[in-house]
Amino acid sequence: MKLTIGHLYPNLLNLYGDRGNVKCLQRRLQWRGIEGDVVLFSGGSRIDFQKVDMLFLGGGSDREQELAGRYLREMGGGLRDFVESGGVLLAVCGGYQLLGNYYRTPKAVIEGLGLLDIYTEWKPGRLVGDVILDSPAFRSPVVGFENHGGRTYIGAYTPLGRVRRGYGNTDEGEWEGLLYKNVVATYLHGPLLPKNPEVCDYLLERALKRKYGNAAGLQGLPDELEHRANEYMAERYRKGERM
Amino acid sequence: MGVGFRSRLAVLCAKCADCLIRRLKIGNGGSFPGYVAGLVDPGILGRLAGMVREKVIVVTGTNGKTTVTHILCHVLEAGGKKVVSNRTGANMPNGILTAFVLAADRDAYLDADYACIEVDEFAAQEILARLKPHCMVVTNVFRDQLDRFGEVDAVVDRLKGAAEQAPDGLLVLNGDDAVSYSLAYGCRNPVFSYGMGEAFLRNEPWVDVSHEGGQNDGGAVRENAVCRLCGEPLAYDYFQYGQLGSWHCPNCGVGRPEPDCLAGDVVFRKGEFSFVIADFKGSGRKSPQGGKKGLRTEKAAGACHVSGVKFAYNVYNVLSAYSALSAMDAAGNFGEAMRNFDFGNHRESVFVIGGGRVQLHLAKNPMGFQQKLFFLQEDPEPKDVIIQINDTDLDGRDVSWLWDVDFQVLGNVNAKQVVVDGTRRYDMGLRLKYDDISCDFLSDFQGTVRQLAEQGTGNLYVIVNYSGLYRTNRILSRLQGGYRHEADHRTFVSESAQLVR
Structure with missing residues (x-):
């Protein structure tokens, strides 16, 4: 078995250690004896969406985000078809905002891809800090770090999780991220997947199922260190330490 | 000139x-x-800065602030100048004010020819509004403490705001850095630039250039793939490290400037760089590029040879310090003075503990950490490594940046044991797992240092991020002192024994 993971515009969207997520997808396949190919797509290169099983879209500054959006729009409906046909996509931070209709900043309105009927508004006061989420999709809490000026309004979509600690999509609500078909979109940046192996396996399972039909459940891995890193953050919050 | 009662108080x-x-x-x-x-006199910083007889120079940017400030002080003092400076690296408003008030006499008079002040990027605007410096040096802008700064763009915006506070001040910019050089666009300040005349790391075995757009990984992390004027992708002739290199925008035509101070003829031998800085200030020359034929210095207003520089980033630090002094007409004795400059500035300290050598290194952002790993690779001897990663406010609370460092290098440094410590030790351990490096988790710092120094390879590297630096330095000093006392005691006992006999 083999999955191809496309990393979209790593030269533009590479804030906050995003490539850790791509590494995680690849290694957790390899550790199970499944091939994981990573293809880097740079601006202007054509993407054959038939040939990729998973896509990662990371975060960048507004300037880079705008350019990435333009590249994706130039490719027509390819990404939309990929998503609608159950292609696995992880979008983080700026990538998450880009999937929506628009992102309004004080300087400009960045046109989104409109794959999801959501929008983002910039407001003063960045939402920065450790985040802990409870999600019915996962046994362990989802832990990570957020750092964004935009507030994303997701309407009736299913959120990724309920915020136990942190801000999430907006500073008013209690929800973070979004799940749609096989898309996971979230503000939790950087090494989201390494520390939340369940989220990684959730994505891998869906990609394997889409490609190979009813693939048997993924083989377990020795995730002791992963769980310690995850539990350390959850534990620290429980103890009431500064986060 | 009378000094007000308030300032004196x-x-x-x-x-x-x-x-x-x-x-x-x-x-x-x-x-x-x-x-x-x-609290007593809110206007005192401006008043004291106004008493500086010659020039007020501030140094800001992501990496190299402290080193550049130390070089400026060292060279100026070697030339007999009296310099006020925040040498300890306390670069926030109160730290800077402390340096000034403690240098003033009881009557609130400041006797100084120069002020060389390291300034935090975030606080630069507030400080420059009061200091009104003659010169603002920006070393570079890399990603650092993004939880505090938001995005790299926000740092550039802050620095832009700072420059506007002192519109007559000369901006000394790194022309090889497309990010910080963008400060030159549309600013009212006069601009002076510096850069390397050649890709000086390309042929060095310890710099892995295969990162560039490597197909199996995200490649080296660089800021600024995009032109900061028109938003189109930039093109590079070559990279030094990070986004530093020879860049231009194929769309709107901006690019790396022709530097006023150019370094070239770089030689790397026995772990040290030597190079020549050619000073083209006011020479009206065109394209004094170095490159394969060597640096053409005949048209330069001056040239200066520097040697004994460890770490590639210190080549840039020396160059930016030289450029600031040249721009202020004070670079006269630079080459001479640099001969006895100590780059140590307590961030790289060497201790002898239990007969073993222990080196303490600071690594607080991806670029810095990567350079330290390359440095470890240069030492072929077997070694042990302790890495301590904390996430206090001083360090930055987000440790995601660890994923921007290529730790595969750590697999090639002949490390016998890697031990991980700090509040985020599990994040660090997990990061290492992804580069197939196994590590132990540290529970007792002192015990582990003693054990590795005595029974390990006797060649221990301790890499810490910011909040661990001073505490670790103290512990290592104490351990070193403790052994020295033990040794003294043994000598004393054996001498006493001989006397008794």
Whole structure:
């Protein structure tokens, strides 16, 4: 078995250690004896969406985000078809905002891809800090770090999780991220997947199922260190330490 | 000129506070006196800065601020100048004010020819509004403490705001850095630039250039793939490290400037760089590029040879310090003075503990950490490595940046044992797992240092991020002292024994 993971515009969207997520997808396949190919797509290169099983879209500054959006729009409906046909996509931070209709900043309105009927508004006061989420999709809490000026309004979509600690999509609500078909979109940046192996396996399972039909459940891995890193953050919050 | 009562009182209070802190050994001596002085006289920083006889130079940017400031002080003092500076690296408003008030006399007079002040990027605007410097050096802008700064763009915006506070001040910019050089666009300040005349790391075996757009990984992390004027992708002829290199925008035509000070003829031997800086200030020359034929210095207004420089980033630090001094007409004795400059500045310290050598290194952002790993690779001897990663406010609370460092290098440094410590030790351990490096988790720092120094390879590297630096330095000093005392004691005992016999 083999999955191809496309990393979209790593030269533009590479804030906050995003490539850790791509590494995680690849290694957790390899550790199970499944091939994981990573293809880097740079601006202007054509993407054959038939040939990729998973896509990662990371975060960048507004300037880079705008350019990435333009590249994706130039490719027509390819990404939309990929998503609608159950292609696995992880979008983080700026990538998450880009999937929506628009992102309004004080300087400009960045046109989104409109794959999801959501929008983002910039407001003063960045939402920065450790985040802990409870999600019915996962046994362990989802832990990570957020750092964004935009507030994303997701309407009736299913959120990724309920915020136990942190801000999430907006500073008013209690929800973070979004799940749609096989898309996971979230503000939790950087090494989201390494520390939340369940989220990684959730994505891998869906990609394997889409490609190979009813693939048997993924083989377990020795995730002791992963769980310690995850539990350390959850534990620290429980103890009431500064986060 | 009479000094107001208020300023005199402020200086007096600050000196008392300083005295008290020293006497009682409490609190933060680096910034509290300044805090007190500012309470008594809010305008005192501007007043004291105004008493500097020649030039006020500020240094800011992501990496190299402290080193560049130390070089400036060293060279100026070697030339007989009196310099006020925040040498300890306390670069926030109160730290800077502390340096000024403690340098003033009781009558609040400041006797100084120069002020060389390291300034935090975030606080630069506030500080420059009061200091009104003659010169602002920006070393570079890399990603650092993004939880504090938001995005790299926000740092550039802050620095832009700072430059506007002192529109007559000369901006000394790194022309090889497309990010920080963008400060030159549309600013009112006169601009002076520096850069390397050649890709000086390309042929060095310890620099892995295969990162560039490597197909199996995200490649080296660089800022600024995009032109900051028109938003189109930039093109590079070559990279040095990070985004530093020879860049231009194929769309709108901006690019790396023709530098006023150009370094070239770089030779790397026995772990040290030597190079020549050609000074083209006001020479009206065109395209003095170095490259394969070597640096053409005949048209330069001056040239200066520097050697014994460890770490590639210090080549840039020396160059930016030289450029600032050249721009201020004070670079006269630079080459001579640099011969006895100590780059150590307590961030790289060497200790002898239990007969073993222990080196303490600071690595607080991806670029810095990567350079340290390359440095470890240069030492072929077997070694042990302790990595301590904390996430206090001082360090930055987000440790995602660890994923921007290529730790595969750590697999090639002949490390016998890697031990991980700090509040985020599990994040660090997990990061290493992804580069197939196994590590142990540390529970007792002192015990582990002793054990590795005595029974390990006797060649221990301790890499810490910011908040661990001073504490670790103290512990290592104490361990070193402890052994020395033990040794003295043994000598004393054996001598006494001989006497008895």
